[in-house]
Amino acid sequence: MFSVIFHLAGMPMWFTNIDANSLWILMSAISGVLHIVAPSAVDGVVPRRNRFVLGMGTGVAVMEICIVLWT
Secondary structure, X not given: OHHHHHHXXXXXXXXXXXXXXXXXXHHHHHHHHHHHHOOOOEOOEOOHHHHHHHXXXXXXXXXXHHHHHHO
């Protein structure tokens, strides 16, 4: 949604530098995590496969951040 609004607005530079963008990105990340965890959840129990995928994704993200900060 953000990308669509950004492109329809003509890609203004002020739009990329406002503080609301970090909130938008954070909310997108949280919704992505909840989307991964939620499918097939029955009685509040998240399937093992979903937890494994979430853990692997988090591990890869942390590893990439460490690599970027190290170099």
